[in-house]
Amino acid sequence: MAIGDLSVAAGVSGTHMAQRFKELIGVTPKRLARTYRIAAAVFAIDPAGPIDWGDLAGGAGYVDQAHFDHEFRAFTGLTPTRYVEVRRRFLREHPGHALDGRPLSAD
Template structure:
């Protein structure tokens, strides 16, 4: 029990990572650093050392995951609502996130996912939860 308390930087990483998780990646990392009274590179170094990724990468991962879960492949996708609900600045940022995570544009991702589900009825992904975004 003492070891986690003694880990250098854990006091900074724990609340920031919790806030990122709670907001599905919409947490403003720079605001967190400023509130903690540290430079933006300090949390990045602590995160990288303790959990292997920077806080921005963790936020992007949460944001992308929330977006993917919010897509209903059976219906039309309102990319503007999806972008805003997931904490992206605009449609272009959604596209960048999809290309960085999947190599596909958002419409192409939905097309591939629809085709996959049509070709594999009853697959585990067929029942993916449709989570709502903020």
């Protein structure tokens, strides 16, 4: 559901809904949606194989790879390519680690 549709369904203005949402949840609806979208994209990355960034970006709902790259860096502090390099190195250095197959956090 689009965020604008959510406020219409709730019968309040978009601004009011965003303010109340942030009071109750801690982030705006848009920020939460962005967080879920980038998380889904990160979980879709298979560091063991080749990655088609355009397909991954489109599959996650980004209009193009440039928007995906910008959002990825904003959330992780790394470019998508650098993130995968770090993740692959981690998996090589720590085979069988509990994080094997899971994304690395930004910290």
